[in-house]
Amino acid sequence: MPPRRGSNGALVVAHVAGMIDLVALPVWVNTLIDWFHFDAQRAGALATAYLACAVLCSVCVAPLIARLPGRLAAAPGFAVAAAGFALAAQATTFGTMLAAHAIAGAGIGCGLSVVHGAIGKTANPHRLFAMGHLALAVFGVVYFAAVPPLVSTQGGALLFGVFVGLSLVACIALAVAWPASLPGTEVAQRVASPRATRRAPLERGCWSAIAGIVFMAINQAMVFSFAQRIGLARGFGEAHVNAVLVAVGLVNLLPPVLAALLQRRFDARNVALAGPLAQGVLALVLANSPAFAPYALAASLWVFAMIFTHTFLFGLLAKLDATGRAVAYTPAMLMAGSAVGPLLGGMLIVRFGFGALGVAAVCIAFVSLLCFGRLRALGVAQTRLDLPPAH
Template sequence: MDTTPYTRSTSTDAALQKESRGGIVALIIGHCAGLMDITALPIWVGMVLVGSLALEPQKAGFLLTLFLGSVVLSSLYFAPRLTRINRRRIQPMAYALAGLAFAWMTQVGSNYGLLATTHVIAGLSVGCGLSIVHGTMGGTGNPHRTAAIAFTMLSLVSTLMLSILPPLVGRIGPNVFFYTMAGIMFIASLAGLLAFPQIDKVAKHESLAVSRLPARVWFAIAGVSLLMVTHSMILGFVERIGVSHGFSTAQITTVLVVSGLANLVFVTLSGPLGSRLSAGWVVVIGPLIQATAALTVAQLSIYATYIVGTSIFISVLTFTHVFAFGLIARMEPTGRVLAATPVMIMAGSAVGPLLGGMLAQHVDYASLGWAAVAFGLLAATSFGLATRGLR
């Protein structure tokens, strides 16, 4: 497998590299806001929807499926139009609307119809903003390095969130979570308004005229989506799994914090290791490690195993995805696929919570581990087909 860094030297790259540091910071903040929903799944599903609002696991999972499915639909609409829209105007507006939707969730209580409506609005808005952010990130000179920095910051913010919010949700109630998400979206909107890169009329060669994607790109897309099915299915219920094992809230919160710190270490290493490890091997082995960790978390009621398994499960996803981002950027350099990164991530993530909720409600939480193994094998196979022959 080829181990060279994923760098490109096109006119688009040169234009993007002239942007200010503020523009890069705006992209990173937009990335963190758009993917905060994934990292917040244990709080959102387990503590807020099931624990505080007393929804059944299947209904709670369906709300997240509505949100993530809306992200997918929005991204499918905006990704092909990336080079024809005013990114500096639309991105701040999208995140501002998402913030308003999360703020509205604090007013609806346990009204399931209104919860569903607000989740759809928030999802459509996040999908728009995140598509613009990722499409712009994909046009940088070294997409792997840009993604590594962005995921490192996401990991840092997520660790803080996972350590602070659980006790606050327990003491204050679910609204503290929704207000936090609204605040994050408003910050991303403000950052985009002040400093989003001025690249609206750049990248003429990225014109999305109809052309067929290579088969290997489709396999890579499928691999990312399958990774996210496993991730959201387990992470959304990892707090409930801990409860089913008999662990206390304090113990589970400790696990979330430790796993966040472990993820921060691994994603920080993903940047410098980009030129030293074969991306082709990383994306094949990563899903297998992820599935093994998920099985361990779901099946074993040993606290030490729960900590280690959850930490590995979360860390390997981020590490693998950074390499997949760079790999896809090299396979398909126009940026149109990377603009659809939310589709890849959220399509898989949309399936996970609903599937996990159905299995948990009608079988048990332990069954989630075996489902993770099945999806892990499918993801490894997809990535294997995508990278076959790359030397």
């Protein structure tokens, strides 16, 4: 029986399903409050439980990525996530809802880590990861246009029904169309045996890049979680602030496209240094501007900085580590920020006001900058032109 050819499109679909929290979290939490009648603290705890379980499972799976059978490890993860979301749709108590979120998060963390590890082994992981972010941005536009109105008329269970459907689509896509031969797998097998692969440390520079991404993700979630609240508190008006959020969704279509087009022109190490600097400047403007125009510009570009920078860093990590372990930590990197950022931002705002958000963002950006600066200090090679051969 000939092997199935498979398609990288399955990895893109799974990326969208696995990173759904980046798009859905505001509506997700609001639905838990409005339709399932949890207070803000419990609704936030449910989101944190989902993200924490995803991070924990990603951290456990990533070191083993070279030893796991891709299709058999990734597809069941999304099936478990679908089961968790299905349980959430039917839950009537906080305990049941907490268990449902934990199950869904565990499934996503396992499945998505395997998917990102596989993307890291493709011929051009930078471009494929950019395609995944573009697909997620397109889905986000559709999601915000369709899901909130449907939830308002059909009830909160519909939201989790959408998550169930998306997870099942990813599960089926991975099971049917998992790429049969991923470039880079042979490299990983030649480098070391399964036992050695498990124990061998990551290449130098990997942990510095991973740490820098984590701090950027914390900044991303900390500031963006309160972007809408800042605009309303400044008196810009609900209509104007909502228009900015729509602009954010449209602007998010640009960074993955630009990152793919500029792959051969920009050195990933320079992009990594520019990302935290952009975050620091934009955060100061967003948190302190008394005028609408600077606030709107900073809010519109806020997510751009993270997506553009992370795409280049994903390609860098994929090049540094041929086994795919480094990029398999991607869910943990991003979701750790999603879990920590809003809590940290809320504490700062309550105690010191919105201005403290900008100051904290600058401090965190500086730490991220130090992490990325080590890429040059450690002698990590530039990654602008030395792309892998086409397969």
